[in-house]
Amino acid sequence: MRRRIARVVFNLGVDKEFDYYISRGKVDVGFRVWVEFNHKRRVGLVTKVTSTSSVRNLKPILEAIDNFPTISKEHLKFAKLLKKNYPYSLGELLFMMIPPPLRRKKRIPSTDSLSSAFPHRGRKEKNICFIRGKNFLERVKLYRKKIEEKLKEGSVILCLPTFEYVEKVKELLSNFFSKELIILHSYQRSKEFLSSWVKLKRGNKLILGMRATLFYYPLNLSCIILEEEASPYYFHPEKPYYHLFDIAYLLSKFKNIDFILGGDYPTLNTFKMIKEGKISLKGRERKLKHVEVVRAKTFNYYKHKTIVNPLLKELLRKHLEEKKRILILYSRKGFASFIKCLKCGYIYMCPKCFTPLRYSLREKRGECLWCSYKENLGSLCKICNSGYITTSGVGIERLAYYLRQSFPEVEFSYSEEINHLVNLATYSILDSSSLIGKDIDVAFLLGSDYFLSRIDFETTLRLYIYLKRLAGLVKEKVYVLSENLEHYLWELVNKPLEAFYTKEVHLRKEARLPPYQHLAKITVRGKNRNRLLEKANQLYNLLKNSSLEVFGPVQEFPFRLRGKFYYSIIAKSKSKLTLGKKVKEVVEVFPKGSYKIAVVLR
DNA sequence: AGCACGCCGACT
DNA sequence: GTCGGCGTGCTC
Numbered sequence: 001m002r003r004r005i006a007r008v009v010f011n012l013g014v015d016k017e018f019d020y021y022i023s024r025g026k027v028d029v030g031f032r033v034w035v036e037f038n039h040k041r042r043v044g045l046v047t048k049v050t051s052t053s054s055v056r057n058l059k060p061i062l063e064a065i066d067n068f069p070t071i072s073k074e075h076l077k078f079a080k081l082l083k084k085n086y087p088y089s090l091g092e093l094l095f096m097m098i099p100p101p102l103r104r105k106k107r108i109p110s111t112d113s114l115s116s117a118f119p120h121r122g123r124k125e126k127n128i129c130f131i132r133g134k135n136f137l138e139r140v141k142l143y144r145k146k147i148e149e150k151l152k153e154g155s156v157i158l159c160l161p162t163f164e165y166v167e168k169v170k171e172l173l174s175n176f177f178s179k180e181l182i183i184l185h186s187y188q189r190s191k192e193f194l195s196s197w198v199k200l201k202r203g204n205k206l207i208l209g210m211r212a213t214l215f216y217y218p219l220n221l222s223c224i225i226l227e228e229e230a231s232p233y234y235f236h237p238e239k240p241y242y243h244l245f246d247i248a249y250l251l252s253k254f255k256n257i258d259f260i261l262g263g264d265y266p267t268l269n270t271f272k273m274i275k276e277g278k279i280s281l282k283g284r285e286r287k288l289k290h291v292e293v294v295r296a297k298t299f300n301y302y303k304h305k306t307i308v309n310p311l312l313k314e315l316l317r318k319h320l321e322e323k324k325r326i327l328i329l330y331s332r333k334g335f336a337s338f339i340k341c342l343k344c345g346y347i348y349m350c351p352k353c354f355t356p357l358r359y360s361l362r363e364k365r366g367e368c369l370w371c372s373y374k375e376n377l378g379s380l381c382k383i384c385n386s387g388y389i390t391t392s393g394v395g396i397e398r399l400a401y402y403l404r405q406s407f408p409e410v411e412f413s414y415s416e417e418i419n420h421l422v423n424l425a426t427y428s429i430l431d432s433s434s435l436i437g438k439d440i441d442v443a444f445l446l447g448s449d450y451f452l453s454r455i456d457f458e459t460t461l462r463l464y465i466y467l468k469r470l471a472g473l474v475k476e477k478v479y480v481l482s483e484n485l486e487h488y489l490w491e492l493v494n495k496p497l498e499a500f501y502t503k504e505v506h507l508r509k510e511a512r513l514p515p516y517q518h519l520a521k522i523t524v525r526g527k528n529r530n531r532l533l534e535k536a537n538q539l540y541n542l543l544k545n546s547s548l549e550v551f552g553p554v555q556e557f558p559f560r561l562r563g564k565f566y567y568s569i570i571a572k573s574k575s576k577l578t579l580g581k582k583v584k585e586v587v588e589v590f591p592k593g594s595y596k597i598a599v600v601l602r
Numbered sequence: 603a604g605c606a607c608g609c610c611g612a613c614t
Numbered sequence: 615g616t617c618g619g620c621g622t623g624c625t626c
Binding site for chain 1: 619620621622623624625626
Binding site: 010011012013014038039040089092592 | 603604605
């Protein structure tokens with residue numbers, strides 16, 4: 001019996017396979033094919049070759065793009081496993097494993113077949129381990145040993161949060177693994193990406209990349225390393241939404257290989273798994289410098305004509321006189337959060353998102369935080385044409401402005417380059433590697449009350465990690481100015497990790513939040529506000545009927561983005577798997593139309 | 603996902 | 615009358 005029919009999937013949200021007959025040439029599972037689908041020609045991927053089809057009048061495969069598979073049978077199996085956990089089609093998931101240029105009709109620029117090295121599967125019990133190290137320089141040294149050992153068995157992928165980490169690790173490891181080192185990430189040009197992708201399939205390699213890299217894993221993968229596992233960069237913030245930890249965890253289980261997590265402070269989930277004996281722990285906590293929490297009493301800004309707290313001024317003056325190297329961290333970007341007219345009270349808004357525009361002093365214009373909208377401003381109000389425009393709210397640029405007023409002789413440098421005596425930066429600099437190896441004597445963390453007031457259950461843990469990183473960096477002391485000394489973080493910030501994490505885990509358990517309960521945020525968007533709310537309520541009822549704990553719908557922030565409204569519903573469940581499955585079922589039966597749904601699990 | 607088709611309310 | 619938003623169904 002000759003098998004003449006190919007089952008094909010596309011990079012579309014249709015979770016269905018389509019049959020085409022094979023007219024000529026070699027076509028097999030994993031081949032990219034050029035076919036006509038719905039009056040258009042596009043690239044499909046063969047998931048099966050059979051002899052029968054329930055559909056009559058099949059269309060032919062116009063062309064097999066290559067004469068070898070782009071996707072292996074193992075990758076196909078892994079994509080099917082992912083499909084069980086995520087509300088995406090098999091096609092969408094498989095195309096994540098294909099380099100972007102090859103998602104179009106382009107031939108693979110290689111001479112011989114791409115048949116990869118022998119698939120690797122761990123024999124004994126796989127090992128999940130959290131390696132604790134002060135900073136990434138120290139951890140890379142620890143990974144080096146592990147990489148050397150695992151390269152004997154197969155390839156190793158080292159996932160890094162950002163491009164700058166990849167560059168730094170490349171510098172650090174290229175001497176040790178010059179033959180094995182391969183860089184693969186989506187910042188590369190397509191030619192470079194493709195040549196790396198072809199190379200990583202031959203022999204035992206060390207692959208450096210970011211969150212998308214893991215989807216291109218070679219069959220002989222023997223170990224996954226996730227450096228700085230608590231980094232927010234491992235969350236993919238657009239469709240297809242995923243967290244790299246989950247993908248890496250599933251892949252390591254699927255292949256039964258080692259999974260190494262690295263970081264200075266773990267996520268709460270990892271901490272919980274360490275406590276449960278599911279993850280082993282290497283490395284100890286070291287003594288850090290003291291974080292001093294100072295009561296920043298509220299004072300009258302207008303009377304004092306400054307926003308610089310007198311206490312901060314006093315502390316700064318003292319350390320400036322001692323010629324200390326100072327770092328000041330602040331949580332809000334830009335100059336001001338609002339631009340308004342003093343006469344009519346009009347607040348400048350983004351016309352697409354209906355959120356206040358932020359004022360950027362550097363650019364001298366209003367900017368939307370949520371989309372790319374920019375607006376140049378005159379000195380008179382654009383509505384009443386008479387009132388003066390002022391700004392309110394304190395961003396880091398305004399803070400710098402007032403600090404210069406208070407200390408005219410000091411240069412408050414505000415940039416990513418920390419080379420001056422006094423430096424200003426936003427908290428996010430602590431998620432990068434820019435501060436490693438810099439000499440700082442004293443650090444001030446400002447704006448913590450605002451940071452903690454955000455409606456997000458992760459903020460306390462984030463701030464704890466930021467403060468601990470600062471405490472590990474400075475030679476002398478970290479100051480935090482807060483008006484809210486009752487916050488539980490302040491009494492735990494100088495205690496060992498164990499104390500804070502135990503408390504936080506306890507609170508999350510009480511509040512039934514991750515990692516004890518999992519959350520799915522289901523967001524609907526559409527142009528008609530009232531109808532959208534109806535839709536959101538329908539969705540709410542469907543979720544409720546599938547015996548999930550459901551909350552909402554609530555307006556998203558921003559409520560209106562790029563001309564569309566957004567409502568969110570939160571569903572809760574103890575098991576991430578059941579949650580994912582149930583939400584997926586509901587989303588699938590929900591009528592498709594002009595109201596689009598997005599699902600984020602955590 | 604994209605697209606065609608058909609329904610219905612709004613508006614010169 | 616006809617324009618456009620919206621639901622439905624279909625793609626091998």
